Amino acid sequence: MGFLIEEFMGERKNDFVGWAARVAAVILALAGIVCDAGCSSRRGVDVTYHDPNMDFSLIQTAAVMPFDNLSSNQNANEAVRDVFMTMLQATGAVYVLPPGEVGRGISRLSLNAPSQLSSEETVQFAAIVGTDVVITGTVSEYGQLRSGGSSANVVSVSVKMLEAQTGRVVWSASSSAGGVSASDRVFGGGGRPMDDVTRAAVEKLLNRLFQ
């Protein structure tokens, strides 16, 4: 009887081991998929430049120029610019000139490409509107990104800060937010709303400005 029980348990034990091995293999495979998915999702790529000779604490006023738009959404540049201006102003560290004042400066100088200023144009513009720095930007992505059967919103934006006195670039950064995350890929879901993603991308930029 004991022998029979032992034989029975042995068989069960082998079945269990086989089952456990199969489960472990599935888990490892899933983990591999998840990691791969994680690698392909956006994590806010960091590219930042700080001029070591610039004393950023002297900046009191900033003018944010209209952003360039490389995305397929017509209003992407203005949406991102407005969010950037409001969030920058909300930090309390810098006063942001109203957009109408920026428009006045652009009109005075008849600037054709206000998002791509030369050093001379930067100096002239800053003198007209009375600002310490001029900020330009480009929205390279703004919309839905599809990956396999999933889709999510993504925003990519790069920004430069030019000093008023010399027109030199003293800070630049780019960031992106949103995209198809690992959980979206595995469990489905449409990702975060566009406005959340926009604010997240801008917040990353501002964090890099003040770090």
Added chain:
Amino acid sequence: MCGRQRLKTGLVGLLAAAAAMSLSLRAEDAAVADERASGALQRGSQATRLAVLPALDLANGKADTLVVDALLERRLGGIGFDVLAADEVLAFLRRHRMRYTGGMTHARLSEMRAELSVEAVFVVSIDSFEVEGPPRVALNARIVSTESGNILWAGEVAAAGEEHPGVLGLRTVDDVEALLEGAVERLLAPLRKGGLITDAGAVEREPVWKHRPGRKGHRPKKVFRAPELDEFRERPPRVAVLPMENNSNNADAGGILAGLFATHLAGRGEVTIIEPGEVRRTLLRGRVIQQQGLSLPQADFLREMADVDLAVSGRLMEFQDFGAGTVPRVVFSVWIIDVRRRSVVWSGYSANLGDDGVVFFRHGHVATARALASSMVEAAVTSIVNGMPSLAKVGRDSGTR
């Protein structure tokens, strides 16, 4: 009679007495309300003489303005106003070559008072008017004094046939006229309750009425607010709402958004809204063309010509109304410039969908972009004025009331 019967009789008697008392109180309340309403609308023994301007069509040319005008005149007369005949109003407009009926300048108000003996003008815009699929209507209105040029009352309403579908859609409204009747009823309801304050003392005191705080989920996503906005001032700041830059697909949406801001800012003790018609006249007179917003020299001009303290300007990026059964989307940025300090004192970015915050059975769903915009503006205005000293509070503190 046994004890139990006596108790029953007593209870029935008590219930009957309570019911009678309740009925009489209600009748009294109604009488008081009617008296208050009629009192508020009357000066001496006469009802307030009111001229109703032809409605301004902001519904991309789809509105049936004649139907709306006739309905408003009828309903305002029913409330207790002495409504001027439409022919006389049209004759006045022709005489003075007035084509724009979305606002009145102070000069025109004085002329209307002198020539037509009217005490107030009813200004209305039709923000939405869809006849089919189900119907949608939206109105934005205000009453302006011809004596002082002050806004005595402002209100707005948005209604959609599919707003309250009920079980199996049995309560869906398919007829635009029925929907319009209900909307006008809701719009003018505060006037029925005696909400209109007469012009007595309006030079020193602006009329103030209750406002809702706005839905939490429709508050601006990001806000900057300068502490200068909450500083004590000798008088409530005079606010000019400027035309908004419109990047949406709806050609009239910029005007709709500006109108909503004017309506929701009116009647607050914290600010005094300048009649939009007067703001328009000032901008035209100075040939002020906003490029991406108000510039500081333009703000200086407003201060000199219209005694403006705060200028509200903004940009509307999306005003999507896809039709019945879809989700509207509205996105806008607004900033307020303190004209005297020449600086931005408030800026906000708002973006919402019609189904934001909806969890169960479309409860809280907003059916149209116009209604969504109104809710968002209401929440933004609450964010602006909260913290500012109130006229009423100033009055109480200074003991002038």
